[in-house]
């Protein structure tokens with residue numbers, strides 16, 4: 001593993017934002033079971049707590065290393081493991097519905113990969129069906145899956161877009177995410193009001209009129 005020291009982090013700054021749409025995952029990432037990972041992270045997080053000076057014999061703190069490890073593996077970062085990817089059943093577009101379908105206000109609960117702090121907000125997604133349509137809830141499930149990894153918002157938007165385009169067999173998909181980053185609001189610059197919007201699209205959404213149709217719909221609900 002490449003070691004990066006404090007000075008390099010300062011110099012690299014924002015340039016370390018990954019250029020790939022894939023989450024950087026080690027080849028042997030899933031050789032251990034979830035339970036083995038929980039056991040190891042429990043030990044390591046206990047060490048961090050002790051290093052901070054906390055007494056793990058305290059009743060309230062003693063269970064924290066285990067709770068933390070379970071939360072990381074089973075909840076916040078369950079989306080790292082491809083075995084947890086939702087099955088996205090698609091079916092034939094029997095109704096020949098060929099207008100825009102918008103699924104909006106999809107909850108985003110994610111974590112920033114630079115600080116491991118929450119990213120919270122909403123995704124709005126639209127597509128124009130060709131031969132395939134997807135169960136509505138599957139769009140929400142796909143968003144939830146990719147959100148539950150350490151993320152940058154740009155990559156999250158792209159991963160969702162790319163999968164939907166693939167599954168739906170069309171480029172005509174648009175993904176908008178507006179979210180607050182706790183690493184911006186609760187530490188560092190501590191800006192409580194700003195939020196971040198990303199927009200990824202393909203196919204007919206390259207036309208401003210189609211994009212505007214989508215943006216108008218989002219605005220009116």
Ligand SMILES: Nc1nc2c(ncn2[C@@H]2O[C@H](COP(=O)(O)OP(=O)(O)OP(=O)(O)O)[C@@H](O)[C@H]2O)c(=O)[nH]1
Nearest residue numbers: 009013014017112114151152153154181184188189
């Ligand atoms: N582009 C992008 N940047 C992000 C995202 N989440 C966090 N960041 C930024 O990643 C940057 C990391 O910069 P660094 O200078 O290495 O970290 P830092 O010293 O903690 O930065 P400050 O937050 O400015 O204190 C910060 O500007 C964060 O706001 C994201 O989803 N997308």
Ligand SMILES: [Zn+2]
Nearest residue numbers: 112114115183
């Ligand atoms: Zn951050």
